[in-house]
Amino acid sequence: MNNLNTIVDSEKRSLEDKLAWVYLINLIFYLIPLFIGSKPIWQIVISLITLLPFIYCYFWAYRSPKKKAIYPILAMIALGIAITPINTGSLSLFTFAGFFIGFNYSLRTAFISLIGFVSLLAAITFILEMNHYNFITYGGLLIAGVGLFGVAERKRVEAHCRAQKSKAEISQLATMLERERIARDLHDIMGHNLSSISLKAELAAKLLDKNQIEQAKLQLRELNEIARDSLSQVRQTVSGYKHKGLSSSVMHLCQTLRDKGLSVSLEGDIPQLNPKLETQVILSLTELCNNVIRHSQADHCSLTFSTSADELTISITDNGKTAKIIEGNGLKGIRERLKGFQGKLDYMINQQCRFTITLPPQKIS
Known part of the structure; x- marks a missing residue:
């Protein structure tokens, strides 16, 4: 008791x-x-x-x-x-x-x-x-x-x-x-x-x-x-x-964010990727979600998957109070992981903080 x-x-x-x-x-x-x-x-x-x-x-x-x-x-x-x-x-x-x-x-x-x-x-x-x-x-x-x-x-x-x-x-x-x-x-x-x-x-x-x-x-x-x-x-x-698969890992990350007190929205269809690329995407999303929990002071986070003929885009957006981003080993590691698949990582701070992973279509299975 x-x-x-x-x-x-x-x-x-x-x-x-x-x-x-x-x-x-x-x-x-x-x-x-x-x-x-x-x-x-x-x-x-x-x-x-x-x-x-x-x-x-x-x-x-x-x-x-x-x-x-x-x-x-x-x-x-x-x-x-x-x-x-x-x-x-x-x-x-x-x-x-x-x-x-x-x-x-x-x-x-x-x-x-x-x-x-x-x-x-x-x-x-x-x-x-x-x-x-x-x-x-x-x-x-x-x-x-x-x-x-x-x-x-x-x-x-x-x-x-x-x-x-x-x-x-x-x-x-x-x-x-x-x-x-x-x-x-x-x-x-x-x-x-x-x-x-x-x-x-x-x-x-x-x-x-x-x-x-x-x-x-x-x-x-x-x-x-x-x-x-x-x-x-x-x-x-x-x-x-x-390797549990991208869909399972994304659901696990969403639940982890909710357990930390954030509301979470998931938009778009989670794509099927080849195993090697999928593993690197999972590691990258895990690092970005951990950054949201540790540094953003946000109470809402959204994960968005968007697929077009030109590229696959994965965005993580939070409403935290981030004023400036100082790239450490985590973000550098994500860039290195994506570089091997011709992918890139971008971010933008306005009223919200948004990290975007972009991958070329030939790497999508």
Whole structure:
């Protein structure tokens, strides 16, 4: 359960921070009472100033782990209590605190907190001698609704985290099975051949000891053939492991980008290439996608395949904040890979960053 809580905290920071500013639109209900009737300027100014520490506490609560979330929640409640005599829109501040209580704590704790909120609103109404009880009834219902939304959001995040954990376990199991398959294949390929190499080397040594040179040479030639055949089989096997095909590799790269928080669009038909060129294109796309993840600070990336009578074009476009590109070993390596197939790599920075791989038609199978 502790691991799940850690994952939940991490998930909350990575996903919810992007929407944090959007949720603050609910503060409009805090501002509305300031413009109803004639309010002194000092009340408006104090109400607006109060928003500064509240927004700080709001983001503090978003980024706090479960065990420490109580501190910003209590700070938001304290700010709501302090501003209520001046602005009854403080109910909006209480609802934010209710959401974080529902998100971070159990349904039982949220229910007890709701009772506490209603008691707090009743105490405020009594102390300030308010003439209406809408502050209690409307406020209690509003906080309860938002708190339940927080509980639902926590359940959603926990379910997502469990799914991610299950996906990681499946991936780990698949990796273990793949390792076992590789070990089995290499054993099947090399087991008999290595035994033959050992026997022929031992036989050649005995023949040399008996000065039977021609027979020893024959055994050594056969040993050499077995070694060359073994090397060829190993290369073919390893090449088969590394080469999954362009379509499969592109899908894997798209999923990797999504796992890093980017939205991905794939356009055009993925072409069929000859194996040697396909391998170099896969390596080049992998390098470019890794650059997007490491350097671009983008949240969207598109991969586009376009085939014409004159050329094949593959473009990777992101909406990151790249101002300048300094070519390192990665981009130089891509140019060298493509050069052997008369291909080239270009890039353009405008409002977006676009890398384009261009290949001549005679290299497309």
